[in-house]
Amino acid sequence: MNLFDPFTLPYMQRALLEVLVLGALAGAVGVLVVLRRLAFVGDALTHTVFPGIVIAHLLGRSVVAGALAFGVLTAVLLTVLGSHRRVGDDAALAILLTSFFSVGVVLISRTRGFTADLTVFLFGRVLAVDRADLAQTLAVAVVATLVLALLHKELVLRAFDPEAAAAMGYRTRALDLVLNLLIALVVVAAVEAVGTVLVIALIVVPAAAARLLTDRVAAMTAVACLLGAAGGWLGLAVSFEVSVDHDLRLAAGATIVVVLVGLFLVAAAVAPLRRRMAAR
């Protein structure tokens, strides 16, 4: 298999740049999601963004703008829900997730030939990413990176010890909103490439693998970014090779996720060895 040849094609170059940026960004945000054990909240966000995409599509507006609007809306909703102990449980999240998602499906099922559109929004089409999509992803990545740089240590403190963070005067609910918005931004950035369903894998899997391999937040973040980007690259290369050489069409987005899970399994296999080395 060749890891470089496919990327001489312009559309493959754009796809590669897209997944490298996305993988690194999702990895960095994913570290906070994993440390806060918010994978299910993240998953809810990926689904609640869906009706925004559909509405924007039906109105002929930018899909990313629609995703952003619903991403912000649900980030706020989830933060409010999360601060009420009685409501902020699994059931409330599941209701929110499924109701938003269903509204999206109902809306899109009114259009003709909707299954094609549905597939694109759910699973993305990374090979069709154009310059405008790439520019949007880059812009979102820059914003998210700035926010992370500005508030990273505060977000980590809040994840580790929310009571002490509040006692020090940090507004923990505002920090929760920031993290939910960051997740929403990653989902928005990933909509074109991998769709709303698979993006949670991009967020959670590299960070979970990195957690197995490191004992420090900084190292975990670096490893998660690298794994996310590497998974994107490998996934693209694999799906291209198999499609071209063996005439088996592999969906690029899903192949990336499968490769990421493969990397996670390798990390899980290596982790006990690392612990034994560290214990010596």
Place this chain on the structure above:
Amino acid sequence: MEPDPVLVLRRATVAYEREPVVEGVDGEVSAGQSVALIGPNGAGKSTLIRAVLGLVPLTSGTIEVLGRPPQAARRQVAYVPQADTLDPEFPVSALQVVLMGRYPRVGWLRRPGGADRQAAQRALAEVGLAERASTRFGTLSGGQRQRVLLARAIAQEPRLLLLDEPFNGVDALSQDLLLAALGRLRAAGAAVVMATHDLGLAHLACDEVCLLNRHQIGFGPIGTTLTPELLRATYGGQALQLRGDGVIVARP
């Protein structure tokens, strides 16, 4: 002239959904003083601490920290939670936990600098853990973790220190080191308030006591306030009387 007290409570009352959790707490704590909050589970000790931190609103009465409302004084206040409430799998070293105490002075965007690292190292040395700086927090023993959290509070250089059951599940060595570090903090002028249900340690660590069971039963010097009558009033049916004046508290 008597210096202004660090903490002043006047008829302080906290209620959740109209149900009073802790009612009518009166008292003053001066620099260098240490007060034990004593009472059974559910007496409102943790709620009172949260009120002094400005994390729950008072329904009546006032709390002043250094002459200001609690929210305005947070930079001068440090809080030490129970170590076992924190995720032992979290990937941070002991030193990084202590450094968190410096975050409010570091500010956004910037990372803790050399001076902050030195302060954190000194604070770890204060609790006898200088050699464990790079050990992952979760792999330390319960007592060591509690000492790391006290070191984080020391690194904040507080004028008021609030502790929630700091001696729970703590080994004897850690207990001695915690007591010694608390003593040095008080000698340096910090006021200390700790929730505890260990009367023996309250005697060792504090000179004043606030007896609580949903309302204040007594507040004053430990020698004259920890009386059998007041302890019975605090613990109700859970207090057993032994010959004469002795009281032991069952299932505190």
